[in-house]
Amino acid sequence: MRIELLYGKATVPLDLPDTWDVTVIEKAAMPVLADPVGAVERVLGQPTGAAPLIESARGARTACILICDVTRPVPNGLLLPPLVRTLLDAGVPADGITILVATGLHRPNLDDELAEVVGDPWVLETVRVENHFALDDDAHVDLGPTAHGTPVRIDRRFVEADVRIATGLVEPHFMAGWSGGRKVIAPGVAHRDTITTFHNHAFMAHPRAANCVLDGNPLHREQLAIVEKVGGALALNVVIDDHRRPCTVTYGEIVESHLKAVDFVRAYAAVSVPRRFHTVVTSAAGYPLDKTYYQTVKGMVGPLDILEEGGDLIIASDCSEGMGSGAYVEAQRRLLDRGVDGFLEDIARKDFADIDEWQTQMQIRTMRRGTIRLYAPRLGDALELTGVESVPDLTAAVHASVARHGDTSVAVVPEGPYVIPVLGGAA
Incomplete structure (x- = not known):
């Protein structure tokens, strides 16, 4: 089966075997204003x-x-x-x-x-x-x-x-x-x-x-x-x-x-899902939200409720404008330098956050649950600043995750953070 994930001003395809148990998490059809x-x-x-x-x-x-x-x-x-x-x-x-x-x-x-x-x-x-x-x-x-x-x-x-x-x-x-x-x-x-x-x-x-x-x-x-x-x-x-x-x-x-x-x-937007998954695939909602890696973090946090401990969160983002602000890049550098625990210890001592470091803190929520695997080829050398694993091929990354966990059950959220999977019930 082919699923299109929002990506930039278009979509990126995800091809999965029909024999897998794939759960596509989307909004129900919404009424559109006639006038x-x-x-x-x-x-x-x-x-x-x-x-x-x-x-x-x-x-x-x-x-x-x-x-x-x-x-x-x-x-x-x-x-x-x-x-x-x-x-x-x-x-x-x-x-x-x-x-x-x-x-x-x-x-x-x-x-x-x-x-x-x-x-x-x-x-x-x-x-x-x-x-x-x-x-x-x-x-x-x-x-x-x-x-x-x-x-x-x-x-x-x-x-x-x-x-x-x-x-x-x-x-x-x-x-x-x-x-x-x-x-x-x-x-x-x-x-x-x-x-x-x-x-x-x-x-x-x-x-x-x-x-x-x-x-x-x-x-x-x-x-x-x-x-x-x-x-x-x-x-x-x-x-x-x-x-x-x-x-x-x-x-x-x-x-x-x-x-x-x-x-x-x-x-x-809040969609009830009955179970968690070892492999969750999502997007950063396409243009304009996925113009930067900074905004991509929203897509990483969105499906957190249905990600199994130790699972893979695989996300596609265009990142046409790169990482984001210089302040955010500095926060990401501190994460890489200090590690998750050291970064959190440092920011917990302050009454004021440094600009944009809150996005790094939110990324850590997902990092503590599982492994983030990012498909964002346009980031180039900046991929090393993300603190997550880079994947060059979205479909191959999903196949590798399924093999790693021995579980062909996969959740896909094509619209990214505009749809929030809620484990077991409504938000």
Whole structure:
């Protein structure tokens, strides 16, 4: 049998014998919006836990709309035009509307890439579009610490706007439970000190900092506290299927509207699987998520619940932009130098994480369960920085794993971290 795994802007084939016991783990077919534009316009007028946007924005002089950066396949070309038009209709001047790319600690999105992210030429021509810079101290407002001590410093363009709207894609997230909503604010437009505090060792090591988990998740708790510090916000959320088609949109008060989207997508993205496997094959979800090895780690953690102790996690990722940031490369070098135990001991001593080392810590979760085998030929010499085993042929790697374990039962997750296998039941 042939299975196509998401890989870059296409797929990579996996050929397995028909005699093997292969479990392909995918979402059930999701309902696709027949009229996506109409759906967005409808929820803007019939929000969850808030007034219609035309009423919320009446009398406002400024508005700030947050959008995700290029690592997320958000259909901003669908979401932004109705938002901007409604704000203009409410009387907000065009020069008072800012679209802010919620980069967190990622690099800025510029030129053609920025046009791709925004997705609509009229929006680019009509309103200001800018990037968030987490290292710019003066660009943030200090709102004081949360009850658990996280310093809350948020981009002043968002905090000081009369109307604050976060847009985002709701999907499983391996630390915060689910993406979208409050996550677009923090880490999206948070200062380095905020991000590195609630991404430190203690947060990452918490067992509830996991895919599809909100209750008891310390990152989610801090994100909600940060929303309160900001003074609340509105949110427009979208859920897409495996073909990147919009399936539902929600709008309204940021927490309530986000939970409504989570309730929808959970029924599809969290898939019950009755057993564990010695061989699990997955992807890093294709473009744009698999542009870097940094984002590939999400695919390694996604199927962890169904990987047998000592099993093989085989993952395919395009990695067209290489490893990721210089800070992340440094974290990976420390992992190679100190080993798993030494690396964890070092970061456990700190209240603030070094930038991007949390991704290395999450990779270690899977390394402690089994062996990670990576198919990413475009990484070249950088493969030595991953700390995992490189495989030159995806199908051959799966055959070798089956021979090694003497078990022809194989699990395959073609969509990578957008589908989360849950052992024995729903998340």
